[in-house]
Amino acid sequence: MKHSIKKITIIGLGLIGGSIGLALKRAGNTAQLIGVARSQKTLDIALERNLVERVEIDIVKSVEDADLVILATPLSSFKKIILEVSHNLKPGCIVTDTGSSKLKVIEELSNVIPMGVSFIPGHPIAGTELSGPEAGFAELFDDRWCVLTPTEDTNKDALNSIRLFWEELGSKVEIMNPEHHDRVLAITSHIPHLIAYNIVGTANDLANVTNKEVVKYSAGGFRDFTRIAASDPKMWRDIFLYNDEAVLEMLSFFSKDLMKLKKAIEEKDSDLLQTFFENTREVRKNIIDAGQEVSDIDFGRLKK
Amino acid sequence: MKHSIKKITIIGLGLIGGSIGLALKRAGNTAQLIGVARSQKTLDIALERNLVERVEIDIVKSVEDADLVILATPLSSFKKIILEVSHNLKPGCIVTDTGSSKLKVIEELSNVIPMGVSFIPGHPIAGTELSGPEAGFAELFDDRWCVLTPTEDTNKDALNSIRLFWEELGSKVEIMNPEHHDRVLAITSHIPHLIAYNIVGTANDLANVTNKEVVKYSAGGFRDFTRIAASDPKMWRDIFLYNDEAVLEMLSFFSKDLMKLKKAIEEKDSDLLQTFFENTREVRKNIIDAGQEVSDIDFGRLKK
Numbered sequence: 100m101k102h103s104i105k106k107i108t109i110i111g112l113g114l115i116g117g118s119i120g121l122a123l124k125r126a127g128n129t130a131q132l133i134g135v136a137r138s139q140k141t142l143d144i145a146l147e148r149n150l151v152e153r154v155e156i157d158i159v160k161s162v163e164d165a166d167l168v169i170l171a172t173p174l175s176s177f178k179k180i181i182l183e184v185s186h187n188l189k190p191g192c193i194v195t196d197t198g199s200s201k202l203k204v205i206e207e208l209s210n211v212i213p214m215g216v217s218f219i220p221g222h223p224i225a226g227t228e229l230s231g232p233e234a235g236f237a238e239l240f241d242d243r244w245c246v247l248t249p250t251e252d253t254n255k256d257a258l259n260s261i262r263l264f265w266e267e268l269g270s271k272v273e274i275m276n277p278e279h280h281d282r283v284l285a286i287t288s289h290i291p292h293l294i295a296y297n298i299v300g301t302a303n304d305l306a307n308v309t310n311k312e313v314v315k316y317s318a319g320g321f322r323d324f325t326r327i328a329a330s331d332p333k334m335w336r337d338i339f340l341y342n343d344e345a346v347l348e349m350l351s352f353f354s355k356d357l358m359k360l361k362k363a364i365e366e367k368d369s370d371l372l373q374t375f376f377e378n379t380r381e382v383r384k385n386i387i388d389a390g391q392e393v394s395d396i397d398f399g400r401l402k403k
Numbered sequence: 404m405k406h407s408i409k410k411i412t413i414i415g416l417g418l419i420g421g422s423i424g425l426a427l428k429r430a431g432n433t434a435q436l437i438g439v440a441r442s443q444k445t446l447d448i449a450l451e452r453n454l455v456e457r458v459e460i461d462i463v464k465s466v467e468d469a470d471l472v473i474l475a476t477p478l479s480s481f482k483k484i485i486l487e488v489s490h491n492l493k494p495g496c497i498v499t500d501t502g503s504s505k506l507k508v509i510e511e512l513s514n515v516i517p518m519g520v521s522f523i524p525g526h527p528i529a530g531t532e533l534s535g536p537e538a539g540f541a542e543l544f545d546d547r548w549c550v551l552t553p554t555e556d557t558n559k560d561a562l563n564s565i566r567l568f569w570e571e572l573g574s575k576v577e578i579m580n581p582e583h584h585d586r587v588l589a590i591t592s593h594i595p596h597l598i599a600y601n602i603v604g605t606a607n608d609l610a611n612v613t614n615k616e617v618v619k620y621s622a623g624g625f626r627d628f629t630r631i632a633a634s635d636p637k638m639w640r641d642i643f644l645y646n647d648e649a650v651l652e653m654l655s656f657f658s659k660d661l662m663k664l665k666k667a668i669e670e671k672d673s674d675l676l677q678t679f680f681e682n683t684r685e686v687r688k689n690i691i692d693a694g695q696e697v698s699d700i701d702f703g704r705l706k707k
Contacts, residue, residue: 199623224620224622225622227700227701228700228701229700244619246620282611283612283617284620286606286609286612286625287612287617287620287623287625288620288624289624290602290605291602291627291628292624293661294598294602294661296664296679296680297657297660297661298595298598299683300660300679300683301590301653301657301660302590302591303682304656304660305590305653305656307583308583308586308587308590310686310689312587312591313587313590313591314686314690314693314695315577315693315695316528316548316588317591317693317695317696318528318529318547318696319503319530319591319592319595320592320593320595320596320631321591321595322690322695323595323627323630325683325686325687325690325696326687326701326702327627328680328684328687329683329684329686329687329688332677332681332684333677335676335680336673336676336677336680340668340671340673340676343668343669343671346668347665347668349605350661352605352608352609353601353602354658356604357601357658360597360600360601361654364650364651365647365651369640372644373636373637373640376632376634377636378607379600379603379604379632379633380632380636382603382606382607382614382617382618382629382633383532383626383629383630385618386621386626386629389618389619391619391620391621391622392622392704393704396531396533397531397532398702399702399703399704400696400697400703
């Protein structure tokens with residue numbers, strides 16, 4: 100990895116792009132690191148925080164001689180970006196992305212990635228509720244999975260380089276079919292975000308319960324949902340538009356199940372409710388055992 | 404408070420009952436503290452952990468001479484318990500409960516609480532995903548709200564005693580109309596739990612995504628929901644059966660809003676999605692400012 104990739108351009112210096120820069124530095128990676136963003140303010144903060152070595156507002160110029168170009172912007176910008184920079188991508192360059200939806204990204208980019216350039220679709224499953232150039236940190240990817248979704252046409256050497264790249268950042272790497280990725284992420288990430296956004300929205304709009312009361316008594320459960328409902332609005336807008344099929348499919352399962360619970364409440368079906376709630380209990384234990392969650396009670400919020 | 408309540412019986416030694424015992428001790432309360440549970444194992448652990456001073460398996464005996472009896476068991480047990488012990492409650496005794504639904508509890512108990520005994524309906528809005536006699540800790544109620552829901556018939560002195568009691572345990576106390584309480588809690592606690600249980604259930608049942616994958620990639624958002632979906636099944640079964648009206652009302656609002664988001668995804672309404680997601684962002688900030696949530700990123704799970 101280190102010997103072949105000498106110049107890396109990160110397009111987008113938010114939570115993901117910034118964390119990539121900081122994690123590369125932490126790993127002792129010696130490639131030249133260039134960061135691109137559209138606003139001077141973002142570039143100033145990026146330099147101040149040492150997210151990258153050099154910043155560039157001219158995106159076309161930024162990819163010159165790059166061995167690796169990383170797309171870390173909202174999904175809907177990828178195609179435009181590639182169209183803009185493609186004539187300046189050098190042969191042998193690898194382009195990878197960090198988007199949360201894969202099938203449509205692959206479709207959109209497959210026609211615009213120039214000959215001699217490899218595209219490796221990727222998705223680091225890591226994040227926080229914060230965004231912007233202040234949000235990144237070197238440890239973000241530690242022990243988190245990064246899913247790569249190559250197709251039949253994908254260059255195997257480039258795929259391997261990107262695998263090593265994410266491992267260098269602290270990630271564990273999984274190879275997955277893009278369609279399957281989109282389904283898995285729909286249920287593990289996109290639907291959870293959708294219903295979190297939705298309940299926070301519902302609570303905001305209630306006529307007979309005030310916003311002040313919702314805030315005041317949020318420790319009863321609601322506050323948990325506000326974390327992911329505070330995620331970047333543009334990024335999430337795009338995720339739902341790009342992964343619409345799998346999201347709508349999972350949403351229909353979710354809604355059908357919710358109607359069953361509704362019916363159980365209406366019919367006072369005590370047994371169904373209890374059995375249902377007993378079955379979900381085990382899942383958290385499995386997630387903690389898999390190293391994907393802290394074992395602290397209440398996420399460690401409560402100090403015992 | 405301390406001078407009038409000399410003997411306290413806690414019925415139920417789980418997360419709430421156990422925490423009450425430990426918080427009373429922390430506060431230096433000198434009342435005699437008796438704990439009741441149905442299983443000898445629970446009583447043994449309660450003694451081992453010093454949750455209470457004395458344990459009692461005979462519930463009728465346990466309330467003898469008690470100045471205060473606290474119901475800290477699932478909602479559906481309250482009426483049965485009062486019917487069983489009522490002849491042994493001394494005149495002037497105060498009975499209070501810790502249940503998450505109030506209107507039906509008040510209805511059920513109003514006919515069985517004996518003359519001369521005051522019932523003060525209460526609800527400490529505090530908890531963790533754990534339950535049982537190992538789960539309690541002295542700090543559980545610190546800075547959390549405890550809502551008391553008196554009716555016209557409620558004895559004012561007894562109400563004031565219970566207010567002081569919860570303040571001694573570290574809580575802030577709010578007086579609220581029981582019907583309003585049930586609506587507020589439906590949206591801030593019961594619906595969040597219902598949809599958390601539901602999504603964990605949906606994920607468990609998927610045909611084309613395995614449970615192992617759900618666990619593996621849960622850091623994308625899903626794991627947040629598994630915390631409250633790990634809450635005590637019997638307690639939550641009862642909450643949905645007792646607060647069915649308000650829960651079903653709020654669920655219909657939630658479902659209507661969710662259908663709007665679904666439609667926006669289907670119609671690729673980019674603007675609606677972005678605006679919706681921008682509006683929900685502010686809520687978390689308000690909850691943190693109100694002291695009802697930690698300000699740490701990712702609940703403090705990620706160490707920066």
